[in-house]
Amino acid sequence: MRFHVPTSRGWLNGGIIVILACAVYFLPSGPAPTGNLSVLLAISLLWLVPTLTWHDRxxxxxxxxxxxxxxxxxxxxxxxxLLWHYLPGPVSRTGLIMTMAIFGWLPSWLPRQQPAVLPPRSYRYLWVALLLFTILLRWPNLGYKELQGDEGIVMNRAAAALLGDDNELFLHQKGPIEILLPMMIWQASGAIHDLWLKVPFAIASTLTVFVVASLGSFLWQQPDDQADGKFAQRAGLLAGYLMAICGFSVAFGRIIQYQSWVLFWGCLALLWAAIYQRRQTPLALLLSTFFLAGALLAHYDAVLFLPACAWMLAPPLSIFGT
Structure with missing residues (x-):
């Protein structure tokens, strides 16, 4: 991968990220509305801005x-x-914010990809309807109740880990992801609230619907098609709507538990494994294994994705003599 000197747009993105990082660092936390604003800015710095800067790479x-x-x-x-937690002492708020800002600006040094292919215009409204339907099932009254038993354990461990207790993630007996995500919001913003703690898990549950829809669309796409045909679009939308009403996905998207991340990263691993099966590009193989590792980091339940990924990757990699 070659690095390029950022364009004027890249330097502008860097300036915006620096301003956002300074706002996150210096804005005092507290009760609403100041506390809500600090959390919103932290979420933007941690996840929204990097997603927007990385997607066209x-x-x-x-x-x-x-x-x-x-x-x-x-x-x-x-x-x-996780790396900041492994360093001796409490997690550095300054170091965490700085590294997140660098990660958000890093794509400016990478070449932009060709313009992406959009779905046919007649189907874009159906994809928007799927988004609204998914949000309707997962987001209303997200913070209506206090944390339940397992969520309380997660937050106690997150608080201890932020203070420098190195044993908490190992005593948890699950993957560290469900602890690390609240830690990020808490340490970056300095504020904590039941609603904002659940936002990353609701995001994962929402995105999983579209990963499943994209997977269904890709699997039914003919290899020589430049864009999805009607049947592929319908298959993907049907898969997405079925995932949207899946009670397992809806329920775990509203609490602080690892299942949403196992599904999200596991389905992304399947999607990129399917892409590698068809196109055999090194990037597809790398992303598939990376997301599968992320799902396993969330919980060992992700081992259930291994057979499907192996089935897709075995022929192009000549595994088992295929």
């Missing part, structure tokens, strides 16, 4: 670009937070 369709960029952003920022 990834080849593929527009939906694939955005979903992959979001998956990379959440996974990479989690790994960065």
């Amino acid at each position: 990834i080849p593929g369709r527009r939906d694939l670009q955005l979903l992959t960029a979001a998956g990379l952003t959440f996974l990479c920022t989690s790994l960065v937070t």
Whole structure:
């Protein structure tokens, strides 16, 4: 991968990120509305801005670009937070904000990809309807109740980890992701609230619907098609709507638990494995294995994705003599 000197737009993005990072750092936390504003700015710095800056550095369709960029952003920022936690002492707020700002600006040094292929105009409204339907099932009254038992354990461990307790993630007996995500919001913004703690998990549940829809659309796409045909679009939309009403996805998208991330990264691993099966590009193989590793980092339940990924990757990699 070659690095390029940022364009004027890249330097502008860097300036915006620096201003945003300074606002996150210096804005005092507290009760609403100041506390809500500090959390919103922190979420923008941690996840929104990097997703927007990374998406056009990834080849593929527009939906694939955005979903992959979001998956990379959440996974990479989690790994960065994990590294800061492993350093002796409390997690550095200054260091965390600085590294997140650098991660958000890093794509400015990478070449932009060709314009992505958009779905046919007649189907864009159906994709928007799928988004609204998914949000309607997952987001209303997200913070209406206090944290339940397992969520309380997660937050207690997050608080101890922020103060420098190195044992908390190992005592948890699950993957660290469900602890690292609240840690990021808490440390970056200095504020904590039941609603904002659940936002990353609701985002993962929402994005999973579109990963499943994109996977269904891609699997039914003919290899020689430049854009999805009608049947592929319908298959993808049907898969997305079925995932949108899946009670498992809806329920775990509203609480602080790892299942939403296992599904999100596991389905992304399947999607890129399917792309590698058809196109055999090194980037597709790298992303598939990276997202599968992220799902396993969330919880060992992700091992259930291994057979499907192996089935897709075995022929092009000549595994098992195929």
